[in-house]
Amino acid sequence: xxxxxxxxxxxxxxxxxxxxxxxxxxxxxxxxxxxxxxxxxxxxxxxxxxxxxxxxxxxxxxxxxxxxxxxxxxxxxxxxxxxxxxxxxxxxxxxxxxxxxxxxxxxxxxxxxxxxxxxxxxxxxxxxxxxxxxxxxxxxxxxxxxxxxxxxxxxxxxxxxxxxxxxxxxxxxxxxxxxxxxxxxxxxxxxxxxxxxxxxxxxxxxxxxxxxxxxxxxxxxxxxxxxxxxxxxxxxxxxxxxxxxxxxxxxxxxxxxxxxxxxxxxxxxxxxxxxxxxxxxxxxxxxxxxxxxxxxxxxxxxxxxxxxxxxxxxxxxxxxxxxxxxxxxxxxxxxxxxxxxxxxx
Amino acid sequence: xxxxxxxxxxxxxxxxxxxxxxxxxxxxxxxxxxxxxxxxxxxxxxxxxxxxxxxxxxxxxxxxxxxxxxxxxxxxxxxxxxxxxxxxxxxxxxxxxxxxxxxxxxxxxxxxxxxxxxxxxxxxxxxxxxxxxxxxxxxxxxxxxxxxxxxxxxxxxxxxxxxxxxxxxxxxxxxxxxxxxxxxxxxxxxxxxxxxxxxxxxxxxxxxxxxxxxxxxxxxxxxxxxxxxxxxxxxxxxxxxxxxxxxxxxxxxxxxxxxxxxxxxxxxxxxxxxxxxxxxxxxxxxxxxxxxxxxxxxxxxxxxxxxxxxxxxxxxxxxxxxxxxxxxxxxxxxxxxxxxxxxxxxxxxxxxxxxxxxxxxxxxxxxxxxxxxxxxxxxxxxxxxxxxxxxxxxxxxxxxxxxxxxxxxxxxxxxxxxxxx
Numbered sequence: 001x002x003x004x005x006x007x008x009x010x011x012x013x014x015x016x017x018x019x020x021x022x023x024x025x026x027x028x029x030x031x032x033x034x035x036x037x038x039x040x041x042x043x044x045x046x047x048x049x050x051x052x053x054x055x056x057x058x059x060x061x062x063x064x065x066x067x068x069x070x071x072x073x074x075x076x077x078x079x080x081x082x083x084x085x086x087x088x089x090x091x092x093x094x095x096x097x098x099x100x101x102x103x104x105x106x107x108x109x110x111x112x113x114x115x116x117x118x119x120x121x122x123x124x125x126x127x128x129x130x131x132x133x134x135x136x137x138x139x140x141x142x143x144x145x146x147x148x149x150x151x152x153x154x155x156x157x158x159x160x161x162x163x164x165x166x167x168x169x170x171x172x173x174x175x176x177x178x179x180x181x182x183x184x185x186x187x188x189x190x191x192x193x194x195x196x197x198x199x200x201x202x203x204x205x206x207x208x209x210x211x212x213x214x215x216x217x218x219x220x221x222x223x224x225x226x227x228x229x230x231x232x233x234x235x236x237x238x239x240x241x242x243x244x245x246x247x248x249x250x251x252x253x254x255x256x257x258x259x260x261x262x263x264x265x266x267x268x269x270x271x272x273x274x275x276x277x278x279x280x281x282x283x284x285x286x287x288x289x290x291x292x293x294x295x296x297x298x299x300x301x302x303x304x305x306x307x308x309x310x311x312x313x314x315x316x317x318x319x320x321x322x323x324x325x326x327x328x329x330x331x332x333x334x335x336x337x338x339x340x341x342x343x344x345x
Numbered sequence: 346x347x348x349x350x351x352x353x354x355x356x357x358x359x360x361x362x363x364x365x366x367x368x369x370x371x372x373x374x375x376x377x378x379x380x381x382x383x384x385x386x387x388x389x390x391x392x393x394x395x396x397x398x399x400x401x402x403x404x405x406x407x408x409x410x411x412x413x414x415x416x417x418x419x420x421x422x423x424x425x426x427x428x429x430x431x432x433x434x435x436x437x438x439x440x441x442x443x444x445x446x447x448x449x450x451x452x453x454x455x456x457x458x459x460x461x462x463x464x465x466x467x468x469x470x471x472x473x474x475x476x477x478x479x480x481x482x483x484x485x486x487x488x489x490x491x492x493x494x495x496x497x498x499x500x501x502x503x504x505x506x507x508x509x510x511x512x513x514x515x516x517x518x519x520x521x522x523x524x525x526x527x528x529x530x531x532x533x534x535x536x537x538x539x540x541x542x543x544x545x546x547x548x549x550x551x552x553x554x555x556x557x558x559x560x561x562x563x564x565x566x567x568x569x570x571x572x573x574x575x576x577x578x579x580x581x582x583x584x585x586x587x588x589x590x591x592x593x594x595x596x597x598x599x600x601x602x603x604x605x606x607x608x609x610x611x612x613x614x615x616x617x618x619x620x621x622x623x624x625x626x627x628x629x630x631x632x633x634x635x636x637x638x639x640x641x642x643x644x645x646x647x648x649x650x651x652x653x654x655x656x657x658x659x660x661x662x663x664x665x666x667x668x669x670x671x672x673x674x675x676x677x678x679x680x681x682x683x684x685x686x687x688x689x690x691x692x693x694x695x696x697x698x699x700x701x702x703x704x705x706x707x708x709x710x711x712x713x714x715x716x717x718x719x720x721x722x723x724x725x726x727x728x729x730x731x732x733x734x735x736x737x738x739x740x741x742x743x744x745x746x747x748x749x750x751x752x753x754x755x756x757x758x759x760x761x762x763x764x765x766x
Contacts, residue, residue, distance in 0.1 A: 227450040239423025239451025284437035
């Protein structure tokens with residue numbers, strides 16, 4: 001057997017096709033996404049149905065629902081794609097968008113902004129403060145993790161310093177909350193629970209631009225993320241700037257997470273579980289996984305928000321509660337059946 | 346003319362606080378099959394990492410086809426040099442063909458386009474390494490041998506001119522090892538691929554390699570043909586044990602083997618040694634004496650002494666005395682019996698006080714009875730008796746023919762010398 005004749009594999013039939021099954025699965029997934037998004041538009045405190053579009057209140061309700069749908073899509077997509085990247089880069093199934101201290105940092109920034117409420121912070125607005133705090137925290141974590149190693153932090157030191165910085169931030173938040181007025185405490189806790197109340201349209205536009213930009217960046221990076229799954233050394237041997245890919249990937253993922261937090265507060269669970277479930281269905285190839293997980297995460301959050309405002313209407317349940325309470329058992333069942341297709345089992 | 350594929354010019358390399366490679370120079374010609382050998386920790390893996398530009402040399406230059414490897418763009422480097430690591434681990438459930446496709450990662454376009462040449466190379470590598478049938482399986486589900494073949498396929502997909510393997514085949518069972526070696530030999534013969542194989546199987550390497558590089562503690566000790574490098578005296582110093590090299594009368598291949606039967610012979614020494622120890626000073630002595638094949642007895646020891654514990658664990662006969670009490674006549678009598686049976690009596694580096702001075706007197710008695718007595722040097726520092734009684738006694742013993750010892754190695758040599766007389 002020699003490798004001189006290329007006749008044998010001219011049609012690329014062995015590696016070129018992705019299988020009918022996989023194609024069908026993707027089509028079904030898109031159909032489900034459209035269906036669920038449509039249902040979510042129809043769900044409201046008053047039950048299922050299209051509001052009377054002739055009346056001003058009806059059209060206002062529909063446009064509010066549409067804004068929340070957009071908020072949900074953006075936040076969910078950002079969190080879920082960010083989770084995919086963190087899990088791929090850190091090669092760790094527990095990695096999630098907040099693993100490098102984004103939540104702690106953003107939470108601290110938001111708490112200061114809500115409780116302090118004066119001077120510098122107010123002029124920027126809470127989301128901007130949360131975003132800046134998140135990025136500053138990532139830089140701090142990266143700096144701490146880089147100490148001792150020769151310039152490039154190891155995955156483990158990144159995770160460890162992320163967890164430590166997060167804990168410190170949480171403690172400071174707890175301290176601030178415990179000394180705050182009842183009203184301040186209430187506001188902070190509500191912000192942390194997360195909500196898809198539409199933010200200003202300017203901020204929505206900016207966030208959408210950031211998220212789309214970062215998603216595109218990650219998607220371009222995605223074949224390299226696959227190579228990094230075999231570790232940094234192997235990726236280097238295969239001709240990648242492995243450290244560069246790692247740093248750029250972490251930056252994009254944190255940008256996504258920080259934008260999501262500044263939009264909607266700290267919504268847990270989406271960034272950890274949706275990537276796992278999507279991986280279980282569509283495999284770990286990041287070229288497919290990044291867009292699919294973004295769409296899946298966005299849809300999941302939109303559905304959760306529709307449930308949050310309907311289930312106990314007129315009371316609205318925090319959406320972060322719904323993601324875990326409703327999504328948890330559902331995803332656990334899926335993962336139990338299909339974990340092998342996602343992660344080593 | 347054959348070109349140099351890989352050249353090390355006076356390369357020193359290592360990590361932040363530890364230099365591993367020390368001034369290494371060699372050259373591998375294009376199309377050569379070279380085995381890199383040496384004991385564990387001698388720097389073979391570091392050498393591969395340095396060659397692949399994963400580590401930057403502290404000094405010196407590594408050249409790949411005449412160009413400084415650190416100045417070659419990563420994508421080009423990957424098309425010149427492939428590395429098969431000891432083991433690759435994929436935490437996620439990638440299929441075999443997805444894993445092999447990673448070999449083409451550096452040529453995948455900015456927009457993620459995979460050319461038909463990429464597909465061709467991947468499929469050919471999979472055919473060549475016989476993993477095409479596994480292409481839809483999950484990499485993590487495969488056996489070690491299959492995983493190694495997939496790893497090789499992935500590296501072959503890079504279409505490199507040199508392949509370096511870091512003990513990639515050492516832990517394969519014999520048929521998979523043969524299979525992977527066969528693939529490597531074919532690549533070498535048919536495609537003139539240059540191969541640098543880190544190996545622990547010296548005999549196997551000898552049968553397939555053009556040349557050997559022998560490393561020891563970060564230095565290149567010898568480079569040459571298998572016959573030149575597989576010199577028993579040289580190997581025995583580098584690997585720090587007795588090795589033999591024989592030529593197979595039928596095939597002419599060199600066979601390297603450990604001198605196992607000399608070990609066996611040592612086990613049947615039939616020599617007995619009595620050790621006077623205490624306070625943990627005997628543990629290493631017991632271990633070494635047992636390994637060398639001596640019968641060992643020890644005592645008198647306090648029942649709570651750590652040496653007594655060790656002796657019990659090693660199944661050594663111990664003469665014991667109750668804790669916190671002077672050594673009684675029964676124990677002394679039993680110890681003398683042991684000494685009578687022994688060929689030699691060894692005094693460890695045990696501190697001597699009034700409580701165990703009697704042990705030193707036992708040694709004195711042994712010398713009187715014509716036994717070889719070996720006393721650890723430096724008694725002056727360990728003498729806690731009143732009026733330096735121990736020091737005086739030892740000095741007397743030394744003049745009467747006892748032998749001093751400093752290190753355990755020295756002790757073993759003395760024992761050999763005197764137990765044969």
